[in-house]
Amino acid sequence: MNAIADFLAMLAAERGAARNTILAYGRDLEQADELVGGNLEEASSAQLAKLGQGWSSLAPSTLARKISALRQFFGFVIDEGLREDDPTHAMPRPTARRPLPRILSHAEVEALFAAAEEAATADSPAAVRMLTFLELLYGSGLRATELVALPLSAVPRDAPFLTVIGKGGQARMVPVSQRASAALQRWLPLRDSDSPWLFPSRTGHLSRVRLFQLLRELAVRADLPPEKLSPHVLRHAFATHLLEGGADLRALQTLLGHADISTTQIYTHVDAARLVKLVNERHPLAQQRASD
Numbered sequence: 001m002n003a004i005a006d007f008l009a010m011l012a013a014e015r016g017a018a019r020n021t022i023l024a025y026g027r028d029l030e031q032a033d034e035l036v037g038g039n040l041e042e043a044s045s046a047q048l049a050k051l052g053q054g055w056s057s058l059a060p061s062t063l064a065r066k067i068s069a070l071r072q073f074f075g076f077v078i079d080e081g082l083r084e085d086d087p088t089h090a091m092p093r094p095t096a097r098r099p100l101p102r103i104l105s106h107a108e109v110e111a112l113f114a115a116a117e118e119a120a121t122a123d124s125p126a127a128v129r130m131l132t133f134l135e136l137l138y139g140s141g142l143r144a145t146e147l148v149a150l151p152l153s154a155v156p157r158d159a160p161f162l163t164v165i166g167k168g169g170q171a172r173m174v175p176v177s178q179r180a181s182a183a184l185q186r187w188l189p190l191r192d193s194d195s196p197w198l199f200p201s202r203t204g205h206l207s208r209v210r211l212f213q214l215l216r217e218l219a220v221r222a223d224l225p226p227e228k229l230s231p232h233v234l235r236h237a238f239a240t241h242l243l244e245g246g247a248d249l250r251a252l253q254t255l256l257g258h259a260d261i262s263t264t265q266i267y268t269h270v271d272a273a274r275l276v277k278l279v280n281e282r283h284p285l286a287q288q289r290a291s292d
Helices: 003-014 019-035 045-054 060-079 106-122 125-140 144-148 178-190 208-221 231-244 249-256 261-282 284-291
Strands: 161-165 171-175
Touching (some): 003 019, 003 060, 019 045, 019 060, 106 125, 106 208, 106 231, 125 144, 125 208, 125 231, 208 231
């Protein structure tokens, strides 16, 4: 039995892990297997402790990924009955700091829409397409890869949802606002293509790189620093502004297609001021002090 290969197959089949995640975990585990002399599933706590010490000079995020791969691997090994003990307790527990997302203010988003809407008044295909991009990135929180790879069949007819294929091939239903739906209806007759993609190009569908370039050009027209805008920044703005409006974190997790709530929780930092204000104004003790 090749325990590493079986573990990676399980990640793909049962957890729907993304291909890049599987490749990275595979490299980490094969490297660990080589360093302990083969048969990683039989490695002792002392051997894993030495691995952790040898990896201590790595970037925190890289070290965290390697240790996560080993912990999950040995959890799989135990579940499969290949051993009874968990040797990973000897490994360090790094806390990789997740970088805070860059965000846009409401005024900056309004400036982007103003520039896109003004350009689209003449109904030129490029301008209407740009407005549609903006509505779907900020209005529905799509990833760049999800947006450019939307098939024409994903456009809703009656129900206000898009069916999106996200990371790991996982499908989810994404609400489409009335504004985004209106932009889509403007864009469809302007496509002038038999392509199965919603946003076709000469070689298939529009690329992520081209989408990135178009957004930078829009930022310039909106008098914003172009380096401040990207598809992911608009996705961050979608999440941040929903939380500010009172959205539930679990609902936001579903909308963003995050497999783990911890990924979604990074957006809570931007809402700290609102939460402090909420406690100060709405907590019973705060109200009692106000009445004294």
